[in-house]
Amino acid sequence: MRIKPVVSIICAAAVGFAAPAAAYEPQSNSVAKEKPRAEKKICRWLPVTGSNMNQKVCLTAEDWKKAEALSW
Secondary structure, three states: OOHHHHHHHHHHHHHHHHHHHHHOOOOOOOOOOOOOOOOOEEEEEEEOOOOOOEEEEEEEHHHHHHHHHHHO
């Protein structure tokens, strides 16, 4: 049968791919890394055409400036 050689090749490939992942250990630095701060979001309620309900939209200050520049 030809199934055994194919199965053995697949198993060998799986072991070959799994071994490097299992051997990987992240290196720890003595210096603590700070997480980058996320920009503060500004939320506004905007009217929706065809609805009595407004929609809450939260963007950064930079994104609000871009949106206002495009709307004019």
